[in-house]
Amino acid sequence: MNSMAGNHFQCKHIHCTTLVDLDDSDNNRPLFQTITGEKVHIEKLCSGEQQLYGRAVGLMILNPKNSIILIDEPDIALHPEWQMSILDVYRKIGENNQFIITTHSPQLISNTHYSELTILSARHDKIIATRFAKPPVSRDINSILEEIMGTKIRPIHLEKLYHQYYSLVQNDNPEAAKIKDEILELESEQSEFMQNVDFYRELKQ
Numbered sequence: 227m228n229s230m231a232g233n234h235f236q237c238k239h240i241h242c243t244t245l246v247d248l249d250d251s252d253n254n255r256p257l258f259q260t261i262t263g264e265k266v267h268i269e270k271l272c273s274g275e276q277q278l279y280g281r282a283v284g285l286m287i288l289n290p291k292n293s294i295i296l297i298d299e300p301d302i303a304l305h306p307e308w309q310m311s312i313l314d315v316y317r318k319i320g321e322n323n324q325f326i327i328t329t330h331s332p333q334l335i336s337n338t339h340y341s342e343l344t345i346l347s348a349r350h351d352k353i354i355a356t357r358f359a360k361p362p363v364s365r366d367i368n369s370i371l372e373e374i375m376g377t378k379i380r381p382i383h384l385e386k387l388y389h390q391y392y393s394l395v396q397n398d399n400p401e402a403a404k405i406k407d408e409i410l411e412l413e414s415e416q417s418e419f420m421q422n423v424d425f426y427r428e429l430k431q
Contacts, residue, residue, distance in 0.1 A: 243275055245283070256283050274304045282315050290320035301331035309333035332370040345374060384412055388419055395423055 246265065248254040256279065257265050268276055268283075281300060297316070301309045309331045316325050329335065335343065340358040347354050363369060368379045378385065387409050394402035409420070 243271060243279075245279060274308055277303055278308060278312065278315065282319065285316070285319045288320075290323050293320065293323045295323055295325050297325060297327045299328055299330065301329055301334055306331075306333050310337055313337055330375075332367045332375060335370050335374060336365050336367060343374075347376075381412070384409070387412075392423060392426075395427065 243258045243260050245256060246259045247257045249257050249267070252267075255267055257267065258271060258275075258279070259265050268279055271279065278300070281297070285295065295316075300312050300316075304312070310333050312334060313327075316327075327334070340361045343358055345356045347356065362373055364373075371377050371379050380388075387405055391402055391405040391409060393399075394405060414420070
């Protein structure tokens with residue numbers, strides 16, 4: 227088997243497998259070690275692993291240097307935990323390369339320094355590119371979704387129920403109980419929203 231140390235690429239414990247070697251008995255196909263210690267080829271991995279490793283190995287074989295590399299949505303079909311690791315994988319490939327990656331993944335955005343982010347948005351039939359002059363307010367996934375990607379973090383129907391319930395509670399309206407029941411069909415009474423309302427009620431008393 228051929229050592230992969232000279233390729234400046236090592237991918238450890240991204241999920242349950244590790245890229246460990248090349249199989250010189252089978253045209254140098256990549257070998258992966260599973261969590262049980264078994265060594266397998268890429269077709270034995272799950273689809274997410276195949277996608278991530280397939281792209282990474284392809285780039286590793288090219289061993290790019292001083293190159294600009296374009297990658298379109300590498301997060302597709304990957305578990306969010308894997309999406310958190312994608313950039314670390316690509317950073318270990320080749321030498322002195324610039325990666326330009328398109329994504330809709332809040333995990334990828336959260337793991338990218340704000341100075342390296344460009345947000346593309348459609349406005350008045352034009353595509354506007356926006357850069358950040360300073361860090362965003364927060365780096366948690368919900369903040370990325372709302373502040374940077376401009377999307378809701380909860381179902382719209384639930385948001386409407388929140389507003390209705392809070393308004394009714396403020397005015398001591400008996401209809402609040404009905405709205406509360408609707409909310410509890412969707413989430414637990416231990417949810418952040420329900421606890422905040424209970425706290426408001428205690429203060430009001």
